[in-house]
Each structure stands twice: as structure tokens, then as C-alpha cells.
Amino acid sequence: MPQEQRLILKHADQPGYTPDIECYMRHGGYEALRKALATPGRDLPDGKKQTPREVIRDEVLKSGLRGRGGAGFSAGLKWSFVDRRSGKPIYLICNADESEPGTFKDRQILHKDPHQLVEGMIISCWANDVKLAYIYIRGEMPHAARLLNKALDEARAKGFLGKDILGSGTELEIHVHRGAGAYICGEETGLIESLEGKRPYPRIKPPYFPAVLGLYMCPTIVNNVETLCHVRHIVNMGGAEYAKLGTPNNTGTRIISLSGDVKNPGYFEVEVGKVTLGEVIYHENFGGGLKPGRTLKAIIPGGSSSKVLKAGEKFKLRKKGPDGQMVAVETDLLDLPYDFDSLQQAGTMSGSGAVIVMDDTREIVDVLANVSEFYAHESCGQCTPCREGALWMSKALHRMTTGGGRSQDADYLLHIAQNIQGRTICAFGEAAAWPVLSFVKKFKDDFVARGKADEEARAKGIVPASHH
Template sequence: MAATEKRMILRFVDEPGYTNDIECYLRHGGYEQLRKAVGMQSADIINEVKASGLRGRGGAGFGCGLKWSFIPPTNTKPVYLICNADESEPGTFKDRQIIHRDPHQLIEGMTIACFANRAHLAYIYIRGEFPEGARILERALDEARSKNFLGKNILGTGFDCEIYVHRGAGAYICGEETGLIESLEGKRPYPRIKPPYFPAVLGLYMSPTIVNNVETLCHVKHILSMGGAEYAKLGKPNNTGTRIIGVSGDVKNTGYYEFEVGALTLGELIYDVCGGIRNGNSLKAVIPGGSSSKILKAGEVYRIKQKGPDGAMVDRDLRLEDIPMDFDTMAAVGSMAGSGGVIVMDHKRDMVDCLQNLNEFYAHESCGQCTPCREGSLWMKKITTRLVHGEGRAGDVATLKSVADNIAGRTVCAFGEACSWPTQSFLAKFKDEFEAKAKAGVAI
């Protein structure tokens, strides 16, 4: 039997009687960590977060404490904090649960993060399609202000901090942190040229800005509660803490779960937690970390290098079902843990159809700033569309691969990779299905 759930972020959301108002939150120990934080030195809080090993839960998995430490020590400009609540990566539905059902957990985490980074103004950039979520957050912020957890002179410490909700308007690219910042400045969300690589150096209004995901900011509260070293004991080394996994697609029990990072394998997740494949079908493929992560094929063997008992690196062969769900192993098998959104496909699924669906998404969402991505995402969509409609051409598979290969690495932001990886990985794992559709079509 698989590891049991370890609910920290989602501890209360499904508890009967737990509501999203501040009184309920306070009854459950709410804002105690903020009280503690404002009595600490901000550098000590950052050190606790560093010691915790917390990695960003939005997709890239970058070290949170390290990100915070990029604010130049000589900085004299105002510092801003932005919560990235633009949850839009297909397959991902974790931040919605926090925002709707435990908004004060996020606000407490944000306020602590603001205190630690000396930010006095913060925004929650929430996707436009969460109107209810935006209203819940607005109300929660009002409640927090009325109790002096926000506003001027928080809890009598002299610390001022204000948080506002800012709604997006349906553009996936706003999840890219520099695109988000442009959007928050009232512009089209064209991602910025790097370097500087981190908004912590130069971000909103040309000032140092910390951009963190919803779930990441919630973890900050728990790190303060447990202490960084104790938090780091959860999960595995370099893959610490818990994380929310959302499972969708062809399993019996779709839904959100929270586990220690790497505590269970993909097989345990699919068969023990989610009850296996629905409708009596069998497993064909898994997209393990949001639609941009490379697809994994059932029946294939994944060879990874691992430290043996004597410390030497040894090869280890893993079936898909044996892959532990941590950041490093997911990267080692050629995919990524990404946003924790797992999409499962059964043996009846047509992989060309599935890729076509994703290519349509990426063609729609490319911001159009860089030519390889703007044109390439559309070409990929056009090719898979004709394959799906029985109008494939003999050279289509090679063309599709060539287009994908010429986007990744040639764009301002990671959307280039995000839109190429599905095509590249679907072609690598299921080439025969694509070849069959190309041959079935017109030869020219």
C-alpha cells in the first residue's frame, strides 16, 4: 500500500464545518505564525526558508529561499511581492482549492513573506476565470485588515503591509513571471528578455520583486511553525516538504491529494490512491506535471543514475509505475514534476488526438512576441489537425519534429519549451501512431 496522505496545506479544507472566514481560521491557530514572524529578524526568516529546502510549487521548482536572497543587499528601492495565482497549466487545480477554501492561509504566508523581504505592497495576480476566488480573497483581505494583520502598524510592530487582488483576463502567458509583471503594469504580458533572470533583481516598476506561487507561499507559514530544519525532514533531500498532486484523466478517483514529496511512486498514485484506470481499461501514458511536462509511456524502462549504498553512482531501471514523484527523479527520467498536475491516459486513447488538443492550447496561448513560438505553435497545431482529420501528408512526422526542435531554446521565455515538449515527447514515445496517420493521408 502506498504512503498515506500527509496533509499540511490541505489540512482543513475538507474538514466538515471548516469555512473560509477569518473567525474559523483563527480558531484553527490562524495568524499565530505571523505574530511570531513580526517578532523575528527578517534575515532569520529567510534563513529558515533556506534551511527548509522549499522549492517552488508553480512549475520550475526553483529554491524559494535562494530566490528571496537575490534581492541585492545594497537595494534602496521599494520591494514588491506578487503571489502568482494565475493557475492555468492544463492538469493543475491545486491553488483553486486553497484560494476558495483556505484563503487566510495564503494571506498569512504572504504577509510573512512580505515581512521577511521588507515588502510593503503586494498583489495577488489571480486568473480572470476565478471571479469567485477573487471575491473570496477580497473579503478575506478586508477581514485581515480589520484585525490588523494587514495595513498600517501590523500588530503594533510598526510594519506596514498592504495586499491587493489583481485579476488577469484569460491569458496563460501571465503565469510566466515577467509576463505577469508586464500585465500587472497594465501592458500586454510579453515576457521580458533575460538577463536579469530574476525579478528579485529587477521586477515590478523596475524594483526588486518576489514572485511566488500560491502553494509555495502557504508553505512559508508551516516552515515558520515547524522550523526550517524540521520541515526539511519531510520528503527527501533536495525534494523537501509536502506537495499537492492533482490527478485527472482516466483514473477512477480523480482529485487532489497531498503527500510528502517523493513519498509515493506514479504506480502507487494511480493504482492505490486513485483506484486504478477507469472502465476496466489499462494504462497507456502519463503526463506527470502539467501539460508542458514530457509524456511518459507505460511499458517503457527509464534508466536513471542513483547513489548506491557505497556512495558510488549506479544505474537503476525504473518502470513508469516505479518512478517516485519527486523533482529530481522526474527530471532524471526526462520529464518534470512541474506543477503537480498528473494527467492519465488509458489504452483506448488516440495519442494524436491528445497532442492535437494540447497543440491547440499552445497555439492559442502563445503571446506572439517571438517568431519561432508564434509561428511554430500554429504550424504544430495545423499539422496535428490534419493528421486527426485524415488529411496527413507523408512528411508530416518529420516536419512536426523539426518545427518543435526549432522552437525550444529560441524564445524569450520558457513557453517555447513548454509548447515543444509535448510534441517532442509524444513523437518520441508514440511515433508509430503519428506515422500511421501521416501515411493514411494524402501523399504529396
């Protein structure tokens, strides 16, 4: 039976569990940090030696942990790209700017178990020779910012932060930095600019890869809240043991945020790939199905930037056959394992783990208009195709939802979206274009029909609301 497997949220919702350090330590908190600091170096079979810090980094790599913020990139590889020979300080930033529509997982950690993040950060900083780190938290979470500051004070008082962490001779300071309502600050180079006190205009890569030229042009690691929490568990369990959770190449657990037209919206921590998209929506342990009498229309599987999936879609998934050969298996949308690779093979992504469900009562044109308005509002304005295109698509869709539609609007929207993707400095261009491309392509009849209906109404002399 598909069920939750809570690692990160193990204690978060237990009665009497509080966000203070005493409670955290009663539940084994900061033991992983002690273990990490006491890690011995080791000799490798090829005669090379690993320092204790390299051992921890190696365990994270072996764990197969993939970033939980959206891109799903290997955390261990990301750490391995850090320029350790520049002589400059190395910084670590926790990306707590949770803003991808549909996502509310980091909110749970930050409010209910902030010390888990702090411990994960201290270990990650130690392993990467970081002496100064920041938590960039979105401005709309003022209570969480206060909880984090309190948690950091408590950790400082216990000697987990400061000039000489637990007598190890290593120093580390972590500070909380608040954003101020801009989605683009979740993009790591935009976040870095924002942390430098500027407008969060993303930087062009190359050359500004954060691992080499990040905060103050120094090597910088940017990791999501959930990702950093996993580091604590990797140290506790060992990388190889952690990798047994989940499925190959999709290891560990992750928190799914489920919202929209389901009976029981909420967050669910599962082993990656052990639960299907259909189970997330329909199983009684998760979403509990649709409201009575409704049928499924569409699913946004990984935050609003991910490409939409249409009810009834089938995909060819590459799977290992009985003889070990890779074979293509036809898989229904609802049978897709909810993991990084399966969703990618289905032409979309699991992104931030945010599933938004729409039933048959929803007008697809209205849904896309809502999504596009978000991207029009949040484009930072640096690149012309995105600044103009996102607004242009949003205006066209607004016109379509207020009686001003045209039968050619579907193609018109596709044309604009195609001219945004791949033509911008950061991935926001794709984030704005993908919903339009996928919604319009998969539900083209809906868009054409809406346009035609509006044209006919206007021919009869009905003035569209958009002209009032």
C-alpha cells in the first residue's frame, strides 16, 4: 500500500513537538553534526586519501541526493564544482525563497523544525570549508524568519555556531536575510544579486556559475531548504544506506505539495518513485481523489512552471526488461512514478514537487490566464523576450477571458512562447513559456473554441467585457 515515509517531517507534526533547540535535541538533534565533526579521514582503494571533509562530501555524492528546489541536479556534483583553489572564501546560501506556485513544503520545515535546517547547514558548511552562510528567506514569511533567528541564537549558545564549533577549531556564522516579494530571487544568481543588495537580475552563465563566481564574486553553494535537511540524514545513515531509500537515480524521500481540486490537499513525504502520480491524487493516504461527481482534466506536476499533463495521456517510459535490456513501456499518466526521471520522460518535470490538480469544472483558458499573469508580474524585466513576451501572453489571455478572443489566438500564443524560450539569461523565460506551450498544444480545441465563440458573439453585436 502506498504510504508516507517521513524522514524530514518525521517529528514536525507530532503532538508536543516544538521548534526550540531543547525539543530538537531530545529527538536526536545535532548528533549528526557531532558525527560529522568526528569523521575520520579514509584511504581509498586507489591509494588516495580523503580528508574528513572530503568523506562527508563523498557520502553526499554517493547518496544520490538530487536538489529539491526544482532543477533536480545532483547535490554532490554541485558541491564538487566549487572552486576550492581560488583562495577566496566559499559561501553557502540556503534558498528559502519558496515561491513556485503550488509549493509549500519548505514552509513546513521552517516553521515546525528550523533546527533541522540549521544542523544540515552547519554540516554542509563544515564539509565545504564555509565560514559564512546565509538563509535567504522570502519576505512573506516573517514568523519563520523570527523562528530561524531564534534557532540560530540557540545554536550559538550551545556552541554549534561561532568561532570554535564544539571545540573543532572551525568557525561558522549563519545569518538570516529577508527577501521582499520577488519570485525571481529564487533563481540562484538573482538571489545572489539580491543578497548583494541589488535588484535581483539573474547573471549570465557562463561565466557567472555560482560555484566559481557567486556571492561577491566568490565560490558559492546555493541549496534548497529540503536539500540541506537531507544532508543531516545522509550523515546519520551513510550515503549508501540513504541511497536505498527511493529508487535508483531518484534516491531518498521528498515532500510533495498537493493542491487544487482534490479532497485532501496537503503535503506528503514519500520515497521518491515509490508512489505514482495517480496514487498521490487518488489514494486515501494522500489526496483522496477528486470531489464527488468530478472527473480529471489536467495536472500540473511540478509547480506552475512545469508542462501540464492532460487526463488520459500515455507515455513511453524506458524500463529495464526481464532480460536486462531497456524496453519502452506504455504508461498511463496516472501510473507515472512520481520521480525526477519518469516525469522528465513524460516531457515535463517534477520540479519543486508541487502537484496542482484541475477537474472537469475548470476552464483551461482561465487556468492558463491565471498562470500567465503570475509570470507577467514576476518577470524581472532584464531580457526583452521575457519582459515583453510574458506580458504580451498575459494580455492576450486576459482578453480571451473577457470576451475578446479570436480563433487565431491559440497559434498567436504559441508563436510568442516559442520566441521566449531559449532567448533569455535565466530559466524564467522557459518557466513563462512552458505553461503556454503545453496548455495550448494539449488543449488547443478549448482555445480555438473560446476564440470562435467570442468572434460569433461579437458578430452579433455583443460588446466584450474587455472593451468596457
